[in-house]
Structures are given as C-alpha cells and as structure tokens.
Amino acid sequence: MSNQYEVSEPPTDAISAIRFSPYADSHKFVVASWDKFAYLYEISDNKQCTLLNRFEHRAPVLDACFGKDDNEIFTACLDCDVRRIDVATSTQDVLSTHDAGVRSVAYSKEHSLLISAAWDSTLHIHPTSADAEWSTATITLPSKPFSLSMSPSKLVVAMSNRALHIYELSTLAEECKNTANALQNRLDIEPWQRRESSLKFMTRAVDCMPNDEGYASSSIEGRVAVEWFDPSTESQARKYAFKCHRQPEGEVDVVYPVNAIAFHPIHGTFATGGGDGVVAIWDAIAKRRIRIYPKLASSIAAMSFTSNGKILATAISPGFEDGKEDMAEGSVAILIRELGENEVKRKAK
Template identity: 90%
Template sequence: MSNQYEVSDPPTDAISALRFSPYPGSHKFVVASWDKFAYLYEISDNKQCTLLKRFEHRAPVLDVSFGKDDDEIYTACLDWDVRRINVQTEEQDVLSTHDAGVRSVVYSREHGLVISAAWDSTLHIHPASPEAEWSTATINLPSKPFSLSVSTSKLVVAMSNRALHIYELATLASECKNTANALQARLDIEPWQRRESSLKFMTRAVDCMPNDEGYASSSIEGRVAVEWFDPSSESQARKYAFKCHRQPIEDVDVVYPVNSIAFHPVHGTFATGGGDGVVAIWDAIAKRRIRIYPKLAASIAAMSFSSNGKILATAISPGFEDGKEDITEGSVGIMIRELGENEVKRKAK
C-alpha cells in the first residue's frame, strides 16, 4: 500500500494550483499561492520533498504550468499578468496583460502554445517560443472562464453560465501564425464545439483524459460529469454524471464542492478532491469508485499526478465551506502520497 508524508515548507497562504512536471524522469512540481509566490519543489529518491525556489509576484498567483522543460514555468496572476519564469536565472518576462485577474494558464508542447484565461472573459494565445513571428492573440469568450485544460489536440474552456468551449489546438496555432506582424490581434475563431455543462451548478474544475478522447468536469454541488469529444450520437450517449463528496451530518446530506480533478497519466483513472477534505479515485469507464483516502485537515485545493503516475501530490487550504477567513496552523499544506502498483489501476471485471 501507499505511504504519505507532508511537505515541510508549504506556502504561507491559501494554495490555488499545483502541477507536476509532465516530463519523464522528473519529480518536480510547482505550486501557486495567495501569498504572492510560485513555489518549485522536487521529490528525491530518499523520499524527501525539497523546496528548490520561490518566485515572488506582485499579487496572488492563481495558476501555474511547466513550459518546454523543467526550467520554464508560466504563471497566471491576479495582477492581470501572464509571466514566463526562467528557473535557472529566476528572470520573469510578462507575456501579456489581460484587463482583469488571470485565472488559468496551460501549455501545449505539441503546438507550441501558452494559453491564458482571465476574468475579463478573454483567452490570450501566446507563442511558446520568444523567436516566433507572431505575438499574443486574443479570443473573446461569452462569459468568465473558471478552468482550462489541454489534451494533445484540444483545449477545453469551462466558463460561467455552464458554458463549455472546445477548441482544436492545431486551428488555434494556424490562425495565430496568420496574425504575424500584428502586435495584439483579436481573433474571431469559432470553437470546434460549444457545449452546455451536464452539471446544473457552477463548474469548478476541468481536466482532459490522457488518451485525448474526452474530459471530466466538476461543480460546486458535489457532482462530476464525464464526456467524450467525439460528437457522434454513439459517443455522446456514453456521457454521464454522478454525485460525490457528500457526507451525512446529523441526518442531513451535506454537499461539498469538487475543487480539483486529475487524470492518472498511465491508467486513465482520475482523482477528485473535495471541500470535505477527501480524495477519491474513480474508474471513468466502469463508472465506479476505486478507493477513497482518509479525510485531510482542510479542503482539497489542488492535485496532480507525477509523470510516471507513481506519486500523487495534494494541496489543502481552508475553503469557503469551512467558513473561515483566517489561515490557521496546519490548514495549508501539501501531502505527498506514494502510490502502490495497483492502487489507482482499473480493476479487472
């Protein structure tokens, strides 16, 4: 079975995002916090997690993503900026500035794109290479974006009003290259698909399947929806939603938000993290829960699997459901769980 330990140098304020490096052999992960820092950690063979560096920002950091390698990090900040950080030199370059706080940032290595989403209801598409012939392009969204996720070919944008847009990354890359010499082009790109969420309440998180076939999204009302990209009626008939992260308290079914979703990179199962402080593992194909882990000290804020799928990092922070504004000792933390060989694997029928 697995064992779990706590990171000794966590952020000093609420954690907004956590991402493992997607690159083989790497055990580095980056964390975004409301204390205005992005943190870079590394897990070593002797089961130690070390804080390597902290990168200060002017405002709370809301999202983070690795770039072309472990020495490149992108951040989304409440000061409206999207930044590229060179880990070795610690230099920060502003890629673009939105007109409101930047909620999400993702990186597509297949298409050389950095994509950010802000509360000004725009996407900014940036070239990953500083030598690119085009600059930032902007796409207007119909409502505020809450979460972004990329697969090898798709970008999923989850927004308010239960709206979901799915873009083909190849189309975005092609259209952006056509804007060469335009300093900041506004693109009128239609999404590949427009969808209405299967969930009745506000979307909290979205994550794409590692096999590029679909995605899962979660809501503030303790539900998760699993959907496939293929628009055929056969594939759409496979989509489903289910209840989770609920606890009976004094004969009342208390419902918690599902704050985080993370697909396992090898087995295709996925983890959900709730405001109840619980992490659960699910089999999307068999439509069943594989396991549930012991409740943690605060709401689950973010989760990520290592690139080889052998480690799960979970960040906890006080959430709205706790009714607390103050950060108390032990309520912000990062737990590292070493996973057993079959711990998050689909069970044979």
C-alpha cells in the first residue's frame, strides 16, 4: 500500500503548477504560486520534504519547469516575463517579455529549446544552448493558449475555441536557425497538425504520452480525450473521450473541471485531478479507471510524477467551485504519495 504525507512549508496562496525534475534519481520539484514565488523542494530518502529555496517574482508565477539540469529553472509570470533562474546563485535573467501574462513554459532537452505561451496569443521559442546563433523567435497563435505539453518530438498547444496545434520540435529548431536574421524573428510557421478538440467545452489541461505517440486533454466539463499523433485513419479511429470527476448530489451529478493530467513515465497510465478534490488513475489503452483516491481538502490544481514513477506530488488549492472565495486553513497544500509497486500499473487482462 502507498502512504501519503503533506509538505510542511507550502505556498501561501493558490498553486498554479508543480513539476518534478525529469532527470534520473532526482527528487527535486518546483512549484509556481500566486503568492509571487517559485518554490524549490527536495524529497529525501527518509520521507522528508525540504524547502530548498524560494525565488521572488514581481507578480504571480503561473508555471515553472526545469531546464538542462536541476540547477536551471524557467518560470512563466503574470508580469509578462519569461525568466531563467540559476539555482546555485539565486540569480534571475529575463529571457523574453510577452505583451500579456505568460501562462506556460516547457523545456525540450532533446532540442535545447524553451517554449513559452502567453495570453497575447504568441509562443516564444528560446534557444538555451550557449552556442546558439539565434535569439528568441515568436510564433503568432490563432487564439489564447491555455496549456502546453511536450513529448520527445512534439509540442502540443491547447487554445481557446477548442483549437489544438501540434508542432514538430525539430522543425521549430530548424526554422528558428534559418530565420535568425528575420524581422523581429517572427516565424510564419505552419503547425504539423491543426486539430479541433474532441471535447465540447473549454480545454483546461493537456499532457503528452511519454512514448511520443499521443496526448490526453481535459475540459472544464468533467471530460478527458485521448488522441494519437499518427494522422492515419486507422490511428485516428482509436481516439476516444470519457466522463469523469462527477459527484452525485441528490438525484443529479455535479460536474467538475479536470484541472490536471499527468502521464506516468514508465507505465503509460495517467492521473487526472479534478475540481472535486479527487485524483484518479486511468489506463489509456484499456479505457478504464484503475484507481481512485480519497477526496482531498480542496480542488486539485496540479500533479507530477518523479522520473522513475515512484512518487506522485499533488497540489491542491481552492478552485472556488463551491462559490466561496475565502481561503480556508489547509486548502492550499502539497501532498506527496509514495506509490506501491502495482498501484498505477496497467492491470493484466
């Protein structure tokens, strides 16, 4: 059986993102919060979670991720800045400034690219290698981006109006090099695929499969869609959507937004977190739920697995689904769950 414990020094305001280091044997994770800080924690072997540092910003931090190693963190801020943090020295550098708040950042170690998405309906493509011969490039999107996710070869951008763009990272990297001297480095690049979400309502989150084959997306209306990149008719026929995160109250089901999706890095199963305070584990291939965990004190805000898949971190914050706007004691928290051997594994047929 698994066991779960709470992080002792959580943020003081709503949590917008949580991300474990993707590097082997690392138990460090970064948390973005509306209290204007990015937090760096580490889990030790004796089940202690230590706050290593916190990095102040000028406005709420909406997303954060690790860069080339655990010493490099990138943040997305409501003040329009994309920042690089050097953990060893606590110094911050502004990589670029959008024209509106920055919603998401994602780093590709395969291509040494940092990509930010902002509410000005642009992507900024940042080179992160020291020998890069080009500076930040900009891609204009057709609508406002809500969520970003990367697989080893693809970037998925989920936007308003149920639009999804899929880019090939190798193409982005090549186009950026080719247009190094273009006017303002604006790229007129077509996505590899344009899709309309299978979900009828606004997209809340997207996460890519670790095997580079597809992605899952969620909506504000308690549904999740699972799709594959392969554009062939046969592969597209496999896509499906399902209802989840609905709680019976009397004779009706109350529907909650699915705020977070996280694929397990080893087993290819995935976790969803809802406004109902519940985390569920799903088998994407068998199309069934594997497990549901006890309801937590408030809405699930974000989730992340360690690179070895043995720990799941869950951030909770008030989602105000109940109409109350006060922040109750214990409603902002980070829960660390040590996973049992078969807890998130696909079940044999």
